Amino acid sequence: MTYIENVFVCIAAPLLVAMFCVGKKHFRVFLFFIGGMSMCLLSAYLNTFFAGYYNADLQDATTQIAPVIEEIMKLLPILFYLLIFEPKPKEVFAAMLIVAAGFATFENTCYLIQNGAAELSFLLIRGFGTGAMHIICGAIVGSGMVYVWQRSWLKMAGTFGLLCAAITFHAAYNLLIAYGGSVQFIAFALPLLTLVIGRILGKLLKHLPQQPN
Amino acid sequence: MIELIDNVSQLAVTFAAGVGAGMSFYKARSQPYFLLTCFFGTFTLGSLHWSLYMLLFNSTPQVFYVSELAWIASFVFLLTLDFTLSTPGERRFHHPAAWLAPVIGVPLMIFYMTHGEILGNLLMCGITMVAAWLSIRGMIFARRQNDVRRNRQFFHIAVLSIIVIEYGLWTASCFWVSDTLTNPYFWFDFLLSASLFILLPATRKAVEA
Numbered sequence: 001m002t003y004i005e006n007v008f009v010c011i012a013a014p015l016l017v018a019m020f021c022v023g024k025k026h027f028r029v030f031l032f033f034i035g036g037m038s039m040c041l042l043s044a045y046l047n048t049f050f051a052g053y054y055n056a057d058l059q060d061a062t063t064q065i066a067p068v069i070e071e072i073m074k075l076l077p078i079l080f081y082l083l084i085f086e087p088k089p090k091e092v093f094a095a096m097l098i099v100a101a102g103f104a105t106f107e108n109t110c111y112l113i114q115n116g117a118a119e120l121s122f123l124l125i126r127g128f129g130t131g132a133m134h135i136i137c138g139a140i141v142g143s144g145m146v147y148v149w150q151r152s153w154l155k156m157a158g159t160f161g162l163l164c165a166a167i168t169f170h171a172a173y174n175l176l177i178a179y180g181g182s183v184q185f186i187a188f189a190l191p192l193l194t195l196v197i198g199r200i201l202g203k204l205l206k207h208l209p210q211q212p213n
Numbered sequence: 214m215i216e217l218i219d220n221v222s223q224l225a226v227t228f229a230a231g232v233g234a235g236m237s238f239y240k241a242r243s244q245p246y247f248l249l250t251c252f253f254g255t256f257t258l259g260s261l262h263w264s265l266y267m268l269l270f271n272s273t274p275q276v277f278y279v280s281e282l283a284w285i286a287s288f289v290f291l292l293t294l295d296f297t298l299s300t301p302g303e304r305r306f307h308h309p310a311a312w313l314a315p316v317i318g319v320p321l322m323i324f325y326m327t328h329g330e331i332l333g334n335l336l337m338c339g340i341t342m343v344a345a346w347l348s349i350r351g352m353i354f355a356r357r358q359n360d361v362r363r364n365r366q367f368f369h370i371a372v373l374s375i376i377v378i379e380y381g382l383w384t385a386s387c388f389w390v391s392d393t394l395t396n397p398y399f400w401f402d403f404l405l406s407a408s409l410f411i412l413l414p415a416t417r418k419a420v421e422a
Contacts, residue, residue: 054277056276060276063274064274064276067279068282157286157292160286161286161290164255164258164285164286165258165286167279167282168280172261176269179270
């Protein structure tokens with residue numbers, strides 16, 4: 001049994017202290033990081049609840065329930081931030097990435113506690129695979145939000161579309177991992193591959209006109 | 214096997230159409246192409262997840278349809294595209310034929326709810342009914358124009374075809390016959406792939422009009 005609440009308290013406590021010491025400028029970085037970790041903790045509860053509710057086995061839970069719950073939970077702090085504080089577009093992207101990083105860090109910590117840290121090679125692959133996957137999903141939503149929240153006609157459809165894109169990407173990744181064997185190495189490469197494609201597409205679309213309406 | 218071929222072919226079609234729409238957006242930088250790219254993009258993601266699941270586990274998802282979320286998102290984009298392409302004159306225009314959408318759609322939605330889940334069907338049928346309502350109105354309005362704006366009818370016809378075929382597909386899925394080509398479900402799904410691809414040139418005509 002993993003006492004993830006205790007793990008959470010242990011990791012969040014120094015971050016909280018640092019958050020109050022660091023000053024107003026970097027306050028949000030810590031807040032979003034802890035926010036991401038909190039969402040990971042809540043996702044674990046919800047995943048367990050829904051897996052029990054639907055009587056799902058491990059494969060069904062990881063491929064069909066976890067992606068939906070985790071991506072929705074990761075989006076919630078950003079939606080709150082957008083609706084209440086109305087930040088600048090660049091701040092939204094950074095905030096989303098920090099939330100995703102907090103989420104991935106806490107998930108990896110729990111994984112280490114459950115499975116040990118003896119195999120560095122596998123942990124490296126996992127770190128750049130599952131960890132990076134959360135960041136990529138965050139980047140998909142974050143970069144998209146920067147675009148869609150500047151256009152009133154696209155806010156609702158765009159946010160929903162981005163969330164669904166992140167969920168499907170996450171679910172496809174989990175599918176490949178759940179299948180196991182050599183197929184899971186395709187999954188581990190997927191986030192970094194997506195990052196490269198994303199950078200190329202980003203450069204191509206760099207000269208898009210800014211439409212404020 | 215035929216289901217896998219059907220899904221993979223649909224995935225290829227929507228991916229190709231998405232690339233086409235993306236290239237049009239890159240050249241023209243207009244809202245409709247952006248929305249069309251989003252429509253094809255999310256539809257492709259849904260098909261990718263569904264095909265991947267079938268390919269790896271030789272079955273369909275049993276607990277929750279992740280793909281359905283992507284397909285709902287794609288229809289939200291299609292609805293937004295339908296609304297974006299309408300002119301102020303079209304928005305003021307009313308025709309009783311538009312009510313055909315809820316008259317046919319609501320009983321079918323209730324029928325689907327009795328065969329499947331409630332929320333997913335409510336969302337999907339609700340969105341498609343509104344899109345059908347806008348398309349019927351838009352098609353009649355476009356056909357009454359005498360200039361280049363008449364070409365917008367092709368877009369509305371394409372959207373209506375997609376929605377009608379989708380309803381046929383969902384109805385056929387309630388009466389599953391077999392995993393062979395004798396199952397009408399596959400006829401509708403192959404037709405859907407074709408009509409999805411037609412949406413790209415139809416939107417080009419509408420944007421140029």
